Amino acid sequence: MGTVTAPFREAIDAVALAGGEALKQCYQCGLCTGTCPWNLVKSFPTRKLIHQAQLGIVDFESEDTWTCATCRACVARCPRGVAIIDIMRALRNIVAEMGAGHLPDSLRVTLKNIAGTGNPLGEPAERRTDWINDPQITTFTGEAEVLYFSCCVPAYDPNVRRVARATAKVLHRAGVRFAITGDRENCCGESVRKSGNETLFQKLAANNIAAFNESGINKIVVTSPHCYYTFKNEYPKLGGNFEVVHYTEFMARLIKDGRLKPTKPVDARVTYHDPCYLGRHSGIYDAPREILKSIPGIDLVEMPDHGPDSICCGGGGGRIWMETRKGERLSDLRLDQAAGTGASILAAACPYCILNFEDSILTTDRLGRIEVKDISELLAESL
Numbered sequence: 001m002g003t004v005t006a007p008f009r010e011a012i013d014a015v016a017l018a019g020g021e022a023l024k025q026c027y028q029c030g031l032c033t034g035t036c037p038w039n040l041v042k043s044f045p046t047r048k049l050i051h052q053a054q055l056g057i058v059d060f061e062s063e064d065t066w067t068c069a070t071c072r073a074c075v076a077r078c079p080r081g082v083a084i085i086d087i088m089r090a091l092r093n094i095v096a097e098m099g100a101g102h103l104p105d106s107l108r109v110t111l112k113n114i115a116g117t118g119n120p121l122g123e124p125a126e127r128r129t130d131w132i133n134d135p136q137i138t139t140f141t142g143e144a145e146v147l148y149f150s151c152c153v154p155a156y157d158p159n160v161r162r163v164a165r166a167t168a169k170v171l172h173r174a175g176v177r178f179a180i181t182g183d184r185e186n187c188c189g190e191s192v193r194k195s196g197n198e199t200l201f202q203k204l205a206a207n208n209i210a211a212f213n214e215s216g217i218n219k220i221v222v223t224s225p226h227c228y229y230t231f232k233n234e235y236p237k238l239g240g241n242f243e244v245v246h247y248t249e250f251m252a253r254l255i256k257d258g259r260l261k262p263t264k265p266v267d268a269r270v271t272y273h274d275p276c277y278l279g280r281h282s283g284i285y286d287a288p289r290e291i292l293k294s295i296p297g298i299d300l301v302e303m304p305d306h307g308p309d310s311i312c313c314g315g316g317g318g319r320i321w322m323e324t325r326k327g328e329r330l331s332d333l334r335l336d337q338a339a340g341t342g343a344s345i346l347a348a349a350c351p352y353c354i355l356n357f358e359d360s361i362l363t364t365d366r367l368g369r370i371e372v373k374d375i376s377e378l379l380a381e382s383l
């Protein structure tokens with residue numbers, strides 16, 4: 001446990017809200033702790049962390065510093081409008097400034113990968129286009145309607161490349177002229193920023209903004225809600241002003257405009273998991289459901305906790321790159337909720353959610369009980 005010195009205190013104040021008002025506003029009602037989904041699987045004292053920050057105290061060794069998944073459930077309910085996520089980010093920033101030795105091991109490795117190669121998996125930049133199995137996909141030529149930004153996970157993870165491929169297939173079927181910036185782009189930096197490494201985030205953002213500007217592009221379709229949030233809300237402050245569209249919004253529009261006609265039945269009961277960065281952070285709840293409802297054969301059922309009340313998969317806030325002990329995984333809980341609806345498919349719209357759910361299926365006894373598919377895959381199957 002350590003007391004925050006004056007410069008660090010200024011860092012909390014500056015990051016959290018101008019003048020430190022974010023901290024002063026908290027009157028310790030505890031609603032944030034009562035709302036936080038982590039308390040369904042373990043103890044996580046959100047209110048206590050805020051109180052310690054008010055007192056200028058940081059426990060440099062506590063795993064609580066790294067637990068918040070930035071799901072925004074508490075922010076939405078806080079009666080004082082406290083910027084809880086910004087305060088968590090400020091705490092991480094302070095601990096990270098004390099040295100990389102204070103970071104969780106797996107996060108430290110991932111940040112090193114991103115700093116060295118531009119992606120969390122540590123793969124060479126030139127392999128960023130390995131997911132492409134269609135010769136029609138090109139780097140940006142100036143003739144395309146939109147840029148497609150796949151996110152690092154579908155670009156590099158062999159088990160998730162299917163998501164980028166399905167998206168490309170759907171766009172092609174709709175006659176959308178799209179292109180990519182290939183190895184010129186890098187990680188959007190969202191998990192880096194939420195992990196407290198502001199300097200690395202700024203570097204990643206500057207490179208992407210330069211790549212997008214060089215291509216002359218002004219409309220970007222993204223797979224990941226994390227890229228979506230960051231391009232839309234963080235990049236404009238750094239000079240990157242683009243029209244950003246999540247692929248579910250884009251595809252729902254293509255269906256409405258008659259450019260896509262799902263005709264092949266996908267006979268299955270499906271439930272949809274609202275990703276935190278698409279739902280609570282960005283207010284996009286309808287488009288994913290409109291796509292699913294347009295696919296013949298799909299029986300869409302809702303989990304009790306859905307829409308604004310959806311429970312986080314546990315992957316936000318950089319947690320996707322940190323170990324979560326067995327028995328404490330929100331993705332396990334969420335899979336049980338999905339299976340409880342009688343659905344055979346859990347539909348997702350975020351690569352981090354897919355990674356977490358597939359890991360939960362493999363590490364528990366849920367194999368064969370439910371399958372995880374991205375909405376783009378289900379739509380591609382129906383064309």
Ligand code: SF4
Binds near residue numbers: 084
């Ligand atoms: S819900 Fe808001 S006011 Fe209440 S303890 Fe949490 S941060 Fe403070």
Ligand code: SF4
Binds near residue numbers: 032035070084
């Ligand atoms: S943002 Fe989500 S994970 Fe973080 S403290 Fe709030 S409810 Fe918990």
